[in-house]
Amino acid sequence: MPTAIRAGAVQRELEALREQIRRHERLYYVLDQPEISDAEFDALMNRLKGLEKQHPDLITPDSPTQRVGGAPREGFVKVAHSAPMLSLDNAYSYEELRAWDRRVRELAGADQIEYVCELKLDGLSMAVRYAGRHLQLGVTRGDGSVGEEVTANLRTIPSLPLSIPAAQLNSAKLPHDFEVRGEVLMPTRSFERMNEERDRQGLPRFANPRNAAAGAVRVLDPNITAQRRLDFYAYFVLVRGNYFFSTHSASLQALATAGFKVNPNWKSVHDIAEAIEFISGWEQRRQSLPYEIDGIVIKVNGLRAQQELGFTGKAPRWAIAYKYAARAGLTRIEDVLVQVGRTGKLTPVAALSPVSIGGTTVTRATLHNMDEIARLGARIGDWVQVERGGDVIPKVVKVIHDAEHPRGTRDFQMPARCPECGGNIVRGDGEADHRCVNASCPAKLRETILHFASRGVMNIDGMGEALVGQLLERKMVRDVADLYSLTLDDLLKLERMGEKSAANVLAEIERSKQLPLERVIYGLGIRMVGERTAGLLAAHFGSMDELMIAGAEQLQQVPEVGPRVSESIREFFDEPGNHRLIERLKAAGLQMRGPKKQRGTALAGKTFVLTGTLARRTREDAKALIEAAGGKVSGSVSKKTTYVVAGADPGSKLEKARELGVQVITEKELEGLLNC
Numbered sequence: 001m002p003t004a005i006r007a008g009a010v011q012r013e014l015e016a017l018r019e020q021i022r023r024h025e026r027l028y029y030v031l032d033q034p035e036i037s038d039a040e041f042d043a044l045m046n047r048l049k050g051l052e053k054q055h056p057d058l059i060t061p062d063s064p065t066q067r068v069g070g071a072p073r074e075g076f077v078k079v080a081h082s083a084p085m086l087s088l089d090n091a092y093s094y095e096e097l098r099a100w101d102r103r104v105r106e107l108a109g110a111d112q113i114e115y116v117c118e119l120k121l122d123g124l125s126m127a128v129r130y131a132g133r134h135l136q137l138g139v140t141r142g143d144g145s146v147g148e149e150v151t152a153n154l155r156t157i158p159s160l161p162l163s164i165p166a167a168q169l170n171s172a173k174l175p176h177d178f179e180v181r182g183e184v185l186m187p188t189r190s191f192e193r194m195n196e197e198r199d200r201q202g203l204p205r206f207a208n209p210r211n212a213a214a215g216a217v218r219v220l221d222p223n224i225t226a227q228r229r230l231d232f233y234a235y236f237v238l239v240r241g242n243y244f245f246s247t248h249s250a251s252l253q254a255l256a257t258a259g260f261k262v263n264p265n266w267k268s269v270h271d272i273a274e275a276i277e278f279i280s281g282w283e284q285r286r287q288s289l290p291y292e293i294d295g296i297v298i299k300v301n302g303l304r305a306q307q308e309l310g311f312t313g314k315a316p317r318w319a320i321a322y323k324y325a326a327r328a329g330l331t332r333i334e335d336v337l338v339q340v341g342r343t344g345k346l347t348p349v350a351a352l353s354p355v356s357i358g359g360t361t362v363t364r365a366t367l368h369n370m371d372e373i374a375r376l377g378a379r380i381g382d383w384v385q386v387e388r389g390g391d392v393i394p395k396v397v398k399v400i401h402d403a404e405h406p407r408g409t410r411d412f413q414m415p416a417r418c419p420e421c422g423g424n425i426v427r428g429d430g431e432a433d434h435r436c437v438n439a440s441c442p443a444k445l446r447e448t449i450l451h452f453a454s455r456g457v458m459n460i461d462g463m464g465e466a467l468v469g470q471l472l473e474r475k476m477v478r479d480v481a482d483l484y485s486l487t488l489d490d491l492l493k494l495e496r497m498g499e500k501s502a503a504n505v506l507a508e509i510e511r512s513k514q515l516p517l518e519r520v521i522y523g524l525g526i527r528m529v530g531e532r533t534a535g536l537l538a539a540h541f542g543s544m545d546e547l548m549i550a551g552a553e554q555l556q557q558v559p560e561v562g563p564r565v566s567e568s569i570r571e572f573f574d575e576p577g578n579h580r581l582i583e584r585l586k587a588a589g590l591q592m593r594g595p596k597k598q599r600g601t602a603l604a605g606k607t608f609v610l611t612g613t614l615a616r617r618t619r620e621d622a623k624a625l626i627e628a629a630g631g632k633v634s635g636s637v638s639k640k641t642t643y644v645v646a647g648a649d650p651g652s653k654l655e656k657a658r659e660l661g662v663q664v665i666t667e668k669e670l671e672g673l674l675n676c
């Protein structure tokens, strides 16, 4: 076949695959109505990736494979907004809302005004410009007139389309150039998962999903944004900086037709009384939403009326945010209990004399950790103020007493052993939290198994939440080693488990025994030991036995292992329960040895900074090669940098190198140093 015809066929297949994938992405992420399984979706994506790898010249920027691309950047560029991004005035009572409504009707000269009620999503607002149907620019709110350009990060949000088919824009009656404004948020579940992962890595937790989302949007490396599982809900559309439809409800409908995710919980109402009904209806229901909201936004629906009302300072007169109150109550701490979380973190929880707050009886409130107890100065027997915010768990916010604690109060002490399993409790230097280090502690087991079985670890396909839930409920598994003694009969006792799926799961478990030592180390869930550190440990020690007996000094000879990581590894192997677990994994036939890899020393003590596009390899590969030869790679140029490797279109790092007199070399010269 002539090349041109073959290329044409490939091009058609690529386009067809991309169309199909875009459709399924929309069904899954925007409409929440998937038609195919995750595995089928992955298969389509892999086929596309494979074809694009063979034909890199045919990759388009709006291909679904191109959400995460490029290397981390060095800073954000400021961009002026096409029209100011305003904030909202707040109301805290129905009375304030009624007063606002009276003013609106007076200024608009109308007896009746139609409003649209929307959830006030607790995220951060964003402006996203589309040019010629393609996502062109994403900008944060900033100070309202100028924001920061975060396009590469926004592209990784799966519910935000990279391009919109012309047909969809036509039916939405939208031109090909327009701007969407909306809210980026992190669903509660992603937030919890992320904090658990940060616990494992010994990183500080994010206080709430909003901060976590803000952090994820403002990181310099889009790969990190991609891992944070963000969502985007659109609520305005602008064309040339102006509103385009004659009502707000029409804009919302057009956005949904075009393919954006629009929060379905909006309602147009005829008067403020109906708006108040909407608000009180969501006051309790909001607990069941998969993301946090901090109030309800009420907007005048008609564009004409909006224009008549105009703005005051930084907020429109035609909209207002009703904020749900953080509800509080006074009560006494009767006792302090200790809860063991899914990551092994021990949380002191106050057992309270029952108190009614916002219509719910509260008997427990978190005290977070020992530092927080000290900060509050709380003792058992104290009177305290308890708050229920947007989140479900009430917290103690203040101790109430004049000068001294009432008589009969006493201090709370953290127990020396885990209340769930009797395992060792540790508190690292400078850390606020106490933790149980027994990998088989029942409180942690669910998370430990899910981590152990997950794709990047032991890759046991089918061992998901549903199956693990059943195995734990029926007490069929007490630690990860028990997975290896499950039988067909065991699995057939479970719900929704036929012969075929049971056999598949068993085959997957069997197959996992072949995975290399580094995966087993990673699978143990040692805090601060992620995939990369596990790999370095396996390469350095070559066996689980050597790793288990290594002292702090030996551990710190491994690249990237410092005092904190080595301490965490020691704590793990000092727990006798973990020794028994490893013995049982060994008996089950998992890989406990691996090749010892000596690191090169040719580049030892030398620090490299890479800038620009390299011609013969990705930056990641260059980094791996340098590290394998004993060198270090850093993200920024300083006096300590030995070489800056400059590829095509180098960035400001090159200037910095010249300024500091750091030696600049080419990719070829780097190869010379690496002998390749």
Ligand code: IVH
Pocket: 085, 086, 087, 088, 118, 119, 120, 121, 122, 123, 124, 125, 141, 183, 235, 297, 316, 319, 321
């Ligand atoms: S409208 C001019 N609608 O709340 C109107 N904002 O306090 C400004 N927000 O910066 C935005 N949900 O980040 C609007 N349904 C919603 C919203 C919403 C959340 C946020 C947005 C805004 C802030 C103002």
